Amino acid sequence: MRKSLQVLALALLPALAQANASTGFDAWLAGFRASAQAQGISSATLDAALAGAQPVERVVELDRRQPEFLQSFSDYLGRRLTPAQIARGQAMLAQHAALLDAVEAETGVPRSVLVAFWGLETSYGRTLGSFNIPAALATLAWEGRRNSFFESQLIDALRIVEAGHVAAPDMKGSWAGAMGHMQFMPSTFRAYAVDGDGDGRIDLWGSVADAMHSAGNYLKAAGWRSGEPVAREVRLPENFDWRLARATHRMALRNWDALGVRPADGGPWPAVAGPAAIVLPQGWQGPAFMVFDNFDVVMRWNRSLNYALAVAQLAQQLAGGAALAFGPGESVALSSAQVQTMQRQLNELGFDAGTADGLIGPRTQSALRRFQLSQGLPADGYPAPSVLARVEAMHAEATGAGRLSLAPAAPAAFEPVQP
Secondary structure (H helix, E strand, C coil): CCHHHHHHHHHHHHHHHHHHHHHHHHHHHHHHHHHHHHHHCCCCHHHHHHHHCCCHHHHHHHHCCCCEEEECHHHHHHHHHHHHHHHHHHHHHHCCCHHHHHHHHCCCCCCCHHHHHHHHHHHCCCCCCCEEEHHHHHHHHHHCCCHHHHHHHHHHHHHHHEEECCCCCEEEECCCCCCCCEEEEEEHHHCCCCCCCCCCCCCCCHHHHHHHHHHHHHHHCCCCCCCCCCCEECCCCCCCCHHHCCCCEEHHHHHHCCCCCCEEEEEECCCCCCCCECCCCCCCCCCEECHHHHHHHHHHCCHHHHHHHHHHHHHHHHHHHCCCCCCCCCCCCCHHHHHHHHHHHHCCCCCCCCCCCCCCCHHHHHHHHHHHCCCCCCCCCCCCCCHHHHHHHHHHHHHHCCCCCCCCCCCCCCCCCCC
16 A cells, blocks of 8 residues: 555656646746836736746756757858758848848848858748747746846847737747747847838848848947958968967967968958957867957857857858868767866866866866876867877876875966967
């Protein structure tokens, strides 16, 4: 009998957990409604968007999911710059030529760049997302991990509904709240979206004109420099100091040229106003890119090095330019668990990599560069499998000799050598 009761209790646990979650969500929703009404959101809009709302389990699952493997630059690019993707993008350039020319004339953002964003965000409008945005944002706001951010996004989404731009049931997008052809968050929509087709409302789902004008408006406001590129693949000299290659180390183009850096395609340097940096998305053996002020603009859209370089490469190929000249280098990506191991072992060896969280941030890259220098390796800060093997070997040797430092490593900022 006792065993039967235990089995019954275990069977009821998921239902009880769901009931507790629903109760907690209902209480949160009641409080949110009061707060939203105090901020001017009408009861009618709240009812249309959130009446009967419940937590979306799939949204919680996706928000908490951690990637098992980091994605290498070559894998990232290979999945997004396929022949079919490039061909479809060129077809979109032709189909919407008049619209794209008008946006470029108004904002200075090239038509190929606009279409590159479109391709990367939604495959030119084919994958807009199927989550109801108010329900998804309510789930994320209630969940609590980033509640203040998502509550503000939900308020902005409700204001969009209240303004008549879209009906609440039709406001669909990604699980994280991004919407329309260009995947604008609600706050971005309210700040930068414009009525590109002049019909009196902003429809980022059904109107390509609204989407393109809105994207151009955002990029212009973010500081887009007309006539300047995002990035350019380069060839580095044999004696290049790899410590100079990082996005935060900027120099005038003439200084890079004096060091022997050259465009990979053999052409002339572009005319740019600001300083440039060199980045190595896949380490010293992979391709190298010089990035310019417009690279920073793209990074404001999406804080991913791979994404920004993919925008540059897709735009280049959509405009008829060449693919990459150099190979990927070490293309095998480490798993998150391997990165955690590497971070922990670097810390114990005295190279401050920060918290062992499985993510490659500036602190971990700095630790890797200092480790590489200590081993006579190219100091590119890239977590290649060969570098992990060297860290593990040094850690094993230090363990056997009793030389590990189990105390937290002292923070040490990496400063590149100035040429």
